[in-house]
Amino acid sequence: MQIVIEQQASVAVLRPEGRLDLLSAAQLKQQLTDAVANGAQRLVVDMAGVSFIDSSGLGALIGGLKAARLAGGDLPIARVGEQARLVLELTRLDCVLQAYATVEEAVAGY
Amino acid sequence: VRRLALAADTASLDPVHEALERFWLGLARLPRPPEAPCDAWRLLFATAVAEIGANIVRHAYAARPGLLRLRLLAFADRVEARFSDCGLPLEQECRDWAAHGQDPLSLPEGGLGLALADAALDELRYVRTPAGVNRWRLVKRFET
Numbered sequence: 001m002q003i004v005i006e007q008q009a010s011v012a013v014l015r016p017e018g019r020l021d022l023l024s025a026a027q028l029k030q031q032l033t034d035a036v037a038n039g040a041q042r043l044v045v046d047m048a049g050v051s052f053i054d055s056s057g058l059g060a061l062i063g064g065l066k067a068a069r070l071a072g073g074d075l076p077i078a079r080v081g082e083q084a085r086l087v088l089e090l091t092r093l094d095c096v097l098q099a100y101a102t103v104e105e106a107v108a109g110y
Numbered sequence: 111v112r113r114l115a116l117a118a119d120t121a122s123l124d125p126v127h128e129a130l131e132r133f134w135l136g137l138a139r140l141p142r143p144p145e146a147p148c149d150a151w152r153l154l155f156a157t158a159v160a161e162i163g164a165n166i167v168r169h170a171y172a173a174r175p176g177l178l179r180l181r182l183l184a185f186a187d188r189v190e191a192r193f194s195d196c197g198l199p200l201e202q203e204c205r206d207w208a209a210h211g212q213d214p215l216s217l218p219e220g221g222l223g224l225a226l227a228d229a230a231l232d233e234l235r236y237v238r239t240p241a242g243v244n245r246w247r248l249v250k251r252f253e254t
Contacts, residue, residue, distance in 0.1 A: 021123060022164045052127070054160050055223035056168075083153045090154075090229040091222060 003031055011042040011107045017049035020057030028057070032064030032075070041073025044106040048079035053087055061097060074098070078106040126163045126180060130156050133182040137189075144184065144252050155250045158227040158234070159191045162246050165223055169204075170197025170244055187253070188232070193246040199238045207234070 001024035004015040012035050016028050028045075035043060045061065047053075065075040076098040080088065088094040100106035134152060137143055159180075166178050174197075181192045207224035228234045233249035 019123075019127075021160065022168055023122065052156075052160070054157070054164055055226050056164065058222060058226075082149065083157065086150055086153055086230075087157055087226060091226050 001027055003028060005031065005035070008044075008103070008107050011044055011110060012040040013044045013046055013103055013107070015046045015049055018051060020050050020053040020060070022054065022056040025054075025056035025060040029060035029063045032060065033067045036064070036067040036071050036073070041068060041071050042110050043068050043073065043075045044103060045075065045077045046079055046103050047077050047081060047084055050081060050084060053084045055091075058087065058091060058093060062093070065097060074110070076100055076106045076109060078103045123160055123163050123167070126160060127156070129180060129182060130159060133184075133189075137184055140184070144186070147252060151250070154230040155189060155191075155248075158230040158248050158250070161223045161227040161230075162191070162193055162234075162248060165227075166193060166195045166197060166244070166246075169200070170195050172198065188249055188251040190250075191246075191248040193244075193248075195244050196242060197244060199244060200236055205236065 001020070002017045004017075006013045006015065014028070014031060014035070016024070018024065020028060032043065032045075043064065045064070050057070061075070061077065068075040078100045079102065080099050085094075085099075088097065088099070098106075098109070100109060159182075163178065163180070170176070171178075176195060176197050179194045181190075183190045183192070204221055204224060207221065207228050224234075227248070230250075231248050232251045233247070235247040237245050239245060
């Protein structure tokens with residue numbers, strides 16, 4: 001999986017591309033925890049390029065969220081696709097992960 | 111009916127996703143195709159199928175070589191996915207996937223996937239046969 005990281009103001013925006021499943025989840029989780037370890041507290045995951053997410057992918061997002069909150073930050077998500085939205089609702093993680101329509105709104109939410 | 115057998119040690123679920131795509135195309139070509147389910151309905155079924163496939167690769171075979179069989183079937187009122195594998199049995203603590211509490215963060219690793227698959231389906235069943243085969247049956251009805 002390709003994950004582009006972009007800095008917008010003081011926020012690190014991660015853009016995973018493709019299926020976020022058992023093969024790629026560990027990579028995203030590692031990048032999220034690395035970003036937090038390197039001092040980034042304000043993170044956003046742009047989900048526009050994620051075509052499919054499973055429970056492993058959800059686990060990576062939750063792992064990143066926990067790491068960011070421990071460091072005093074947060075991990076909102078943006079531009080969530082239909083399948084990811086359904087999955088977040090079914091698992092009730094939509095109550096845990098704040099979702100925004102655009103990356104700009106997520107960045108402005110800090 | 112669409113049948114698929116793949117080596118679980120590839121740890122790639124591409125064949126499962128591809129089989130689903132072909133299954134939907136095949137459904138549309140039936141002489142009397144079922145009333146077209148909406149995108150969300152298909153996405154939920156695909157999500158559940160991918161979850162159980164991933165569960166077999168990750169837990170039943172635990173990244174060891176093995177064969178995973180998948181059959182996708184269409185009936186007048188429902189679609190079904192039937193998986194079988196000869197890996198480890200599903201751990202007892204994971205079998206009551208619907209009974210986990212309301213807090214998704216409290217689920218054990220692997221438990222979230224089964225709870226998700228169950229929520230996406232009308233029916234999710236697991237049996238371990240006396241011959242040591244794991245069988246999963248996933249059911250999604252056209253009208254719920």
